Amino acid sequence: MPHLENMVLCRESQVSTLQSLFGERHHFSFPSIFIYGHTASGKTYVTQTLLKTLELPHVFVNCVECFTLRLLLEQILNKLNHLSSSEDGCSTQITCDTLNDFVRLFKQVTKAKNLKDQTVYIVLDKAEYLRDMEVNVLPGFLRLQELCDRNVTVIFLSEIIWEKFRPSTGCFEPFVLYFPDYSIGNLQKILSHDHPPEYSADFYAAYINILLGVFYTVCRDLKELSHLAVLNFPKYCEPVVKGEASERDTRKLWRNIEPHLKKAMQTVYLREISSSQWEKLQKDDADPGQMEGLSTYTHVELPYYSKFILIAAYLASYNPARTDKRFFLKHHGKIKKTNFLKKHEKITSLVTLQLLTLVGHDDQLDGPKYKCTVSLDFIRAIARTVNFDIIKYLYDFL
Amino acid sequence: MTGVVVCHWQHLGKLVGIHAKRSCGVFSWSLDPRTALVRAGFSVRGFQFVEMSSRKSKNNSLIHAEYISQVQRILRERFYHQSPHSNLFGVQVQYKHLIELLKRTAIHGESNSVLIIGPRGSGKTMLINHALKELTEVEDMNENVLQVHLNGLLQTNDKIALKEITRQLNLENVVGDRVFGSFAENLSFILEALKKGDRMSSCPVIFILDEFDLFAHHRNQTLLYNLLDISQSAQTPVAVIGLTCRLCLSEDTSVREVLQKHFNVSKNLQSLHMLLMLALSHITTSHPFVTAADLMEAHQLCSMDSKANIVHGLSVLEICLIIAMKHLNDIYEEEPFNFQMVYNEFQKFVQRKAHSVYNFEKPVVMKAFEHLQQLELIRPMERTSVNAQREYQLMKLLLDNTQIMNALQKYPNCPTDVRQWATSSLSWL
Numbered sequence: 001m002p003h004l005e006n007m008v009l010c011r012e013s014q015v016s017t018l019q020s021l022f023g024e025r026h027h028f029s030f031p032s033i034f035i036y037g038h039t040a041s042g043k044t045y046v047t048q049t050l051l052k053t054l055e056l057p058h059v060f061v062n063c064v065e066c067f068t069l070r071l072l073l074e075q076i077l078n079k080l081n082h083l084s085s086s087e088d089g090c091s092t093q094i095t096c097d098t099l100n101d102f103v104r105l106f107k108q109v110t111k112a113k114n115l116k117d118q119t120v121y122i123v124l125d126k127a128e129y130l131r132d133m134e135v136n137v138l139p140g141f142l143r144l145q146e147l148c149d150r151n152v153t154v155i156f157l158s159e160i161i162w163e164k165f166r167p168s169t170g171c172f173e174p175f176v177l178y179f180p181d182y183s184i185g186n187l188q189k190i191l192s193h194d195h196p197p198e199y200s201a202d203f204y205a206a207y208i209n210i211l212l213g214v215f216y217t218v219c220r221d222l223k224e225l226s227h228l229a230v231l232n233f234p235k236y237c238e239p240v241v242k243g244e245a246s247e248r249d250t251r252k253l254w255r256n257i258e259p260h261l262k263k264a265m266q267t268v269y270l271r272e273i274s275s276s277q278w279e280k281l282q283k284d285d286a287d288p289g290q291m292e293g294l295s296t297y298t299h300v301e302l303p304y305y306s307k308f309i310l311i312a313a314y315l316a317s318y319n320p321a322r323t324d325k326r327f328f329l330k331h332h333g334k335i336k337k338t339n340f341l342k343k344h345e346k347i348t349s350l351v352t353l354q355l356l357t358l359v360g361h362d363d364q365l366d367g368p369k370y371k372c373t374v375s376l377d378f379i380r381a382i383a384r385t386v387n388f389d390i391i392k393y394l395y396d397f398l
Numbered sequence: 399m400t401g402v403v404v405c406h407w408q409h410l411g412k413l414v415g416i417h418a419k420r421s422c423g424v425f426s427w428s429l430d431p432r433t434a435l436v437r438a439g440f441s442v443r444g445f446q447f448v449e450m451s452s453r454k455s456k457n458n459s460l461i462h463a464e465y466i467s468q469v470q471r472i473l474r475e476r477f478y479h480q481s482p483h484s485n486l487f488g489v490q491v492q493y494k495h496l497i498e499l500l501k502r503t504a505i506h507g508e509s510n511s512v513l514i515i516g517p518r519g520s521g522k523t524m525l526i527n528h529a530l531k532e533l534t535e536v537e538d539m540n541e542n543v544l545q546v547h548l549n550g551l552l553q554t555n556d557k558i559a560l561k562e563i564t565r566q567l568n569l570e571n572v573v574g575d576r577v578f579g580s581f582a583e584n585l586s587f588i589l590e591a592l593k594k595g596d597r598m599s600s601c602p603v604i605f606i607l608d609e610f611d612l613f614a615h616h617r618n619q620t621l622l623y624n625l626l627d628i629s630q631s632a633q634t635p636v637a638v639i640g641l642t643c644r645l646c647l648s649e650d651t652s653v654r655e656v657l658q659k660h661f662n663v664s665k666n667l668q669s670l671h672m673l674l675m676l677a678l679s680h681i682t683t684s685h686p687f688v689t690a691a692d693l694m695e696a697h698q699l700c701s702m703d704s705k706a707n708i709v710h711g712l713s714v715l716e717i718c719l720i721i722a723m724k725h726l727n728d729i730y731e732e733e734p735f736n737f738q739m740v741y742n743e744f745q746k747f748v749q750r751k752a753h754s755v756y757n758f759e760k761p762v763v764m765k766a767f768e769h770l771q772q773l774e775l776i777r778p779m780e781r782t783s784v785n786a787q788r789e790y791q792l793m794k795l796l797l798d799n800t801q802i803m804n805a806l807q808k809y810p811n812c813p814t815d816v817r818q819w820a821t822s823s824l825s826w827l
Contacts, residue, residue, distance in 0.1 A: 021679055099554070147552065161704035161708060218713055218714075218758065218762060270761050
């Protein structure tokens, strides 16, 4: 199908396997198909595109969204109902909360004229969450064709391998299909496909090449890479826009973008600043050295007592409670002397800086409880500035 | 032998038969296909005849497409839908026994109970469906025998099971599909209805309980107890047939032929079906016969090692982390490790003299570590406790050394120093 090839790149073999498994409309197919592969390897996209293009009757359900059995079953039945009743929009909502009722209602719904003689496909995305539901859900869906005595095929999409799904007492084995990870050539091809129309394809391909050179050893996730590609492209084009370099001046363009991408890895890749903050920083033409993410806030100057509160909070969070007496008899006095009101303000400011977080319920009457969320390296740096040897007081380092 | 015969009456009879134990063959005679079959020594029963139009058509490929489509349809129905057309292999004794028992219940009014045990895919459901089909074909009991089909996967507690029984027997307290009354009321109603009949005039009921072991897990086993009790004491003749699986370990020996290899890896009939059906699904007009290549490809697809596939798709940083964990496992003899230990090990490698792997920042390495956890290649030793920070949580690696080394062999564009690091142990010290 030439139309399909343009929509789905680098997945020809998987598409043809799926097409041959589906067979013709009225043919029976494998009762269950299990598709696994890394995230962003195209499982959801290929399955959806294939089913839509071939116009096969299908229902697509995400198991993260439908986290209880009732939600899952009702969504499947209602969507099927929608498929079969093409005339009006308002048909009654079906309610169902056990697999037994589901089988019975499913048989009724599939008696509709346009669903009767064809294979109905049920696609369960993020299927690893089915393992956390009731014990009969996964084996039931694997055998749905036999239990309903209808022409239905259930397709499971997951990142986790099949061996981790199999129940201990065994089950009906599905057909397992692997979606291989994209090679660097494939990634290049797919990412270059979305080039913005103002620039030539070669220009964009060179940019993608540079991007992959920096990020490929760290991350192969297509979604992340395409997000980074979109975010950083304006910066890459900057010299061309300003007139400082032509499109073919690869060396100059590379010199401009490379430190920028390295900074992106430390900030926006780690989601420490949001994409809009990143874009703003680019537009303001800030010096790359000035961009700091949250993990590099050592330059934040804290007042003297706030530092001690933080140190105390860290020790309280990570030392077991029974060791407190041993460590703190001498030290306790210092903290108590502080004015209560000031302490409260300082604690609030620490929470705002996200160095402390609130745990427990808001309505606890005997005072809120906090937990220190900084890393060991950070607290050591802080402790050093007040000449406090924190290592002596940490239980794990005894 | 079973098969599908596609006949084009006027000209040839082509026999396309696929037998699970023998290889495929295509024969052609210019005789009446049924006679041809009998002469070739096959029994006609079990074959399905598909008649094609007897019009002499100019377009041969159109006929091919049509008959291939029909053949696909029938074969798919058989393999996937398990319609009871096929003959039984290897279970003749059990079948005779079962049909005897069912006839005794249906005709002579004797109550019985049977438990059919076998590994998954050994044909239990097929056996019982076949037996029930034969039973309904015998003349004098056509409308008399009632059947109730229960499945442990669907009726997960006794309440649902009871409602389902009432529904399937169409007893009076069922209005449309909804069943009224409480559990106790329903149970006593059924028991009464079944007890009132006597052996001569009431309908025998056959209960088929699939996934029998799941029913045994219900609270107090009320349903099972009552059903079996009825089958011992009640007036209505009742047959209770349970089907349950028993786990069976398969052996692994090395052999040459693909089918023989497959048989040794898994004696499960279902997986054989899968292999054959996969090979068959490639049949199209341009590719009308199953070739050895198809079967080899199908075997390849079926025997992929999934963990190796997942490792194949990891980034270089993630592979380095796995190698670091492997070294920690070697040094500390499989003691659990935490992220900080893995990071230190990784630092030792990067700072040594490796130039192909950049010295990434700690948060970037942490993100890669978390990705491995998401893929379930590493697992925390205990549930996430509030007290420990993420970097210091103890973890376990779920890959062993052979798996890692095999995956590294196939890993594309692996930098040489990373590979050397993997194979060395303490020799670089």
